[in-house]
Amino acid sequence: MPGHRMYRLFLFVVTLFIATPARAEKVKVVGTHFNKIFETDAAGAFHGVAVDLLKKVAAKKNLQIEYAIYPWNRAQYLISTGRADILIGPYRTPEREKQMDFASTPFYTDHMVFYTTKDKPFAWNESLDLLKTKRILTIKGWVYGIKFDEIKDKLTIVEANDIETAFRMLALGRADLLLANERNAEDALEQKENKDHFIxxxxxxxxxQGYFAFSLKYKNDSVKKAIQESLSQLSYEGIIKKINKDYKLSFEPRVSIVPNY
Structure with a gap:
């Protein structure tokens, strides 16, 4: 009977619709090599705190994540032009907030520490006067935050092109201190034969604090909102802290040090 055939056809279409999973939304994620945050292994597989977190977000929100590693300036350019959707790991600054849309929840914490050679021990005691007597190495292009920016004009700054060069310059006595984030510095020291020379x-x-940041040209507000909500939930549940701990990192999203100069 025609009516019966139409009913069966209707059931078939409904069943097909239910059985077909919704297509995953593609999200292009870029960054540069950040030790323990975003890197590849010998086989080329991506791993790190950012990757582990985004796996959980993707599973919750039906997203297909496409990763790519570029030099840092290139990765930022891809975000600014909308050729990529999310940038992994930038620190939040007023300048960058004009160029990208930061997630509300950070996902890792970097400790900025001073390095010196063993024969010239140094104890940081929050004294600006003490820093004024030192030649301080910084890395060209690195962001050091408001606390450092407020005092750097009063200091003797020596710039190095990268962290490896900075340690060589420190060993040669071209500066007294190196200010660097502990995560990257310790990774660089692991590659050096004289790593025990530094403290x-x-x-x-x-x-x-390190964040995920969206391109200002990314227009899928529902996906952006879903990712933001997932990150907030993962932070609330302690998952972000646990993943950082798995990589021997400490996540301290609310910690801050206020200058007392």
């Missing part, structure tokens, strides 16, 4: 201060100079 770091026990007390951090400051803390910096």
């Amino acid at each position: 770091k201060t026990k007390k951090p100079f400051s803390f910096m």
Whole structure:
């Protein structure tokens, strides 16, 4: 009977619709090599705190994440032009807030510490006058935060092109201190034969928070909102802290050090 055939056809279409999963939304995620945050192994597989977190977000929100590693400036350019959707790991600054849309929840914490050589021990005690007597190495292009920016014009700054060069300059006595984030510095030291030649201060100079940041040209507000909500939930549940701990990192989203100069 025609009516019966139409009913069966209707049931078939409904069943097909229910059985077909919704197509996953593609999200292009870029960054540069950040030790323990975003990197690849010998086989080329992506891993790190950011990757582990986004796996959980993707599973919750039916997203297909496409990763790519570029030099840092190139990755930022892809975000600014809308050729990529999310940038992994930038620190939040007023300048960058004009160029990208930061997630409300950070996902890792960097400790900014001073390094020196063993024969010239240094104890950081929040004294600006003490820093004024030192030649301080910084890395060209690195962001050091408001606390450092407020005092850098009063200091003797020596710039290095990268962290490896900075340690060589420190060993040669071209500066007294190196200010660097502990995560990247310790990774660089692991590659050096004379790594035991250097020591770091026990007390951090400051803390910096790392974020995911969206391209301002990314227009899928529902996906952006879903990712933001997932990150907030993962932070609330302690999952972000646990993933950081798995990589031997400490996540301190609310910590800050206020200058007392």
